[in-house]
Amino acid sequence: MKIQAEALLFDNDGTLISSMESVYRCWTRWAEEYGITAEDFQRVELHGRPAVEIIADLLPAEQIPGALARIEQLEVDDVPGGVVVLPGTKELLTSLPRDRWAVVTSATRPLAEARLHEVGIDFPAMVAAEDISRGKPDPEPFLLAAKRLGVDPARCVVFEDAPAGLAAGRAAGMTTVALTTTHTADELVADHVVPDLSAVFAQAIDGGVEITTRA
Known part of the structure; x- marks a missing residue:
């Protein structure tokens, strides 16, 4: 064609x-840090969506800025080898x-x-x-x-x-x-x-x- x-x-x-293994590794750690249950986490689609939208599905608005900074830190730190x-x-x-x-x-x-x-x-x-x-x-x-x-x-x-x-x-x-x-x-x-x-x-x-x- x-x-x-x-x-x-x-x-x-x-x-x-x-970087799928890195993504799931970092987001799983992030969810544990923020006390999000496995059931709630599994209901959210991670792939192809901005992190801020994923977080908004899981946390109240006042927690979004800090949570966004945390997942970015985790993912950037995990880039080498990931x-x-x-x-x-x-x-x-x-x-x-x-x-x-x-x-x-x-x-x-x-x-x-x-x-x-x-x-x-x-x-x-x-x-x-x-x-x-x-x-x-x-x-x-x-x-x-x-x-x-x-x-x-x-x-x-x-x-x-x-x-x-x-x-x-x-x-x-x-x-x-x-x-x-x-x-x-x-x-x-x-x-x-x-x-x-x-x-x-x-x-x-x-x-x-x-x-x-x-x-």
């Missing part, structure tokens, strides 16, 4: 890199013009930067949790990335592994490519589905990028 686009927008965790680059990531990113892609993450900027730097990924642009007022599945993060790159949203391709992120990409009017790195294909609604970025190839063309995918 060939797709022509002007910009590529990548989710981070589960798409470019994986992050792996996913197949195809570096090969795809190095084939792209630097002004044609961005990272769009639900994580805070310090955490996302620490994770990417840990595996040697140098990114040209990023939209992080601090940049938006509404996280995925709202389209705001992807629309902001398109605006910063100066590209029509309809000419963007979103790469995501989480249902919330794919919903955000669809709501932004963008082409969506789902990766089955954290969810099965039947859990993901997208224009194209691939196992990971090793199934995606790109080459620069006049005015953008041509993407080829294989299932």
Whole structure:
């Protein structure tokens, strides 16, 4: 399948890199520190959502700022040895013009930067949790990335592994490519589905990028 686009927008965790073991390790410790029961914790979806939204589901408003600072500290401290680059990531990113892609993450900027730097990924642009007022599945993060790159949203391709992120990409009017790195294909609604970025190839063309995918 060939797709022509002007910009590529990548989710981070589960798409470019994986820190899932670190995420669950840190959030489990955080929940224990804040006295959250295992039952309440298990009911909350962690993946693909901003930390502040997760915390708001579990704690009263007055505790959110301190709790947010604590989970960020735990996750940043756990970055060394807690992050792996996913197949195809570096090969795809190095084939792209630097002004044609961005990272769009639900994580805070310090955490996302620490994770990417840990595996040697140098990114040209990023939209992080601090940049938006509404996280995925709202389209705001992807629309902001398109605006910063100066590209029509309809000419963007979103790469995501989480249902919330794919919903955000669809709501932004963008082409969506789902990766089955954290969810099965039947859990993901997208224009194209691939196992990971090793199934995606790109080459620069006049005015953008041509993407080829294989299932």
